[in-house]
Amino acid sequence: MQPIERADTARLSKLRGLIFDLDDTFLDHGELKAASYRALSDLREAGLTLLVATGRPAGWGEVLARMWPVAAVVSENGAISHVRSCGQVRCIDEWSGAPREQARHSLERIAVEVEREFPELVRTDDALARISDITYDVGEYQRVARPIVERASERARALGARTTVSSVHMHITLDPHDKATGCLYVLRTQLGLDTTTARMTFGFIGDSGNDAACFAAFPASIGVSNLSGRPSVTPKWITRGARGAGFVEAAQRILAARR
Template sequence: MDNFDFGGADILFTDVDDTLTTGGQLLPETYLALCQLASAGIRIIPVTGGCAGWCDQIIRTWPVTAVIGEGGAFYAHRTAPQTIQWHYWDNQASHRADQAKILMAVASLELDFEPKLASDQAFRYVDVAVDYNQQESLSPEQVESVHDQLVAQGFNVRQSSIHLNIWLGDFDKSTMAIRVGRELFDLDMEALQQRSVFIGDAPNDDSMFRNFPLSIGVANIRKHLSVMVHQPVAITSKRSGLGFAEMAATWLGQRESSARAKVRPD
């Protein structure tokens, strides 16, 4: 982080589970960092594999501009203080039909164990999440078995720090982030890349690390690096939410130093 240059970036895309949260909790230090970034004029967009229900409370209660959920299936933003607008990658009806196909496929897997759906599955609009590291515990071999059988059937499967997220469609976290940049900020991809920072922690953040050069991993990403094609250019010294707070402090410190330099007399 010491050599990371935030430049003139003023947009933050951030993963949620194990990037903002620590052991499933949002620490005071992390929430304060979010508030400080927002107060400094940085527009924050969480990008999560989390469910629509989770995203609804995020956009209503956190100091964020928008939220991308279920791995890029939709984004939500406020059009008025208590009014939320949802934007789907395709349309809700087709996504619901695809979700039903995935649920049937998961139920029909030929395994010597029973994969469990995430406890928040009822609050998902588009994807299906299999729990391997939240309330359930699957071995790496079991996770691989679920992954490989579903990929062989033509489904997209990505591994977060807690779930296997399964969906149909040509979207992911990055494609929806680019759409948000275009639709909410009127920025093409190149301009969005120059003005955005991304921070994450897991293999399902791979597309964001690929398309956003100003990318950071919290320290707990190190255990995943060997299986990731695209990796962050900097890694915090602290894990999870404390790593996020470390990133925020560094970014705000650079902005303060830059502001002082601009007003310093010759």
């Protein structure tokens, strides 16, 4: 990883969009700071297409897609998207209807088994707004030791689920998407960009293990300095600032490269 100030100006100047994570990247311990939102606004005014990629629920995705200057919010680690078009916001769930109901039923059975073996796991307080996954609070309001999170994840995988761990949550799901495939699906089907063009012209900024897929997929990848959770792929560049300050720093570097 190289400091963001050493990033290639020509490369940054060619970015047409930025995908960003929320928790501990754009938000500071869950709080949206004025400077972070101003930086987001500045990026939009400079003409960049903005996408959120988060493990947070689809219900949040819908609200943010309606309020913020973003083209789409990819939520639940890639499974669900809310896309803004012609002044409206549409929900994209590839499994909507009967397949979703079946998947939900199977996932609930796995969750009950995991919770029986790991009583330390408490479901998140945003569960009602979720469509595709079941999520445990392992660092937001609860503290769960990492070895327990790792063993519980292993058990969920043995039962047939996929797992993702962020700085605050452990997710179990039967959906095939991760943040990168979810974003690329939206960029291809909703914004008309082929996958290679999307990968080469969109940057990504994140902080955690559940951002590894995007660090791998988008060569212009940035980590904020509080990068945690041992992501299997690390970002190309790293900021000096943590969380929102890191986001602002990256935005300013991108904007400077365009001038």
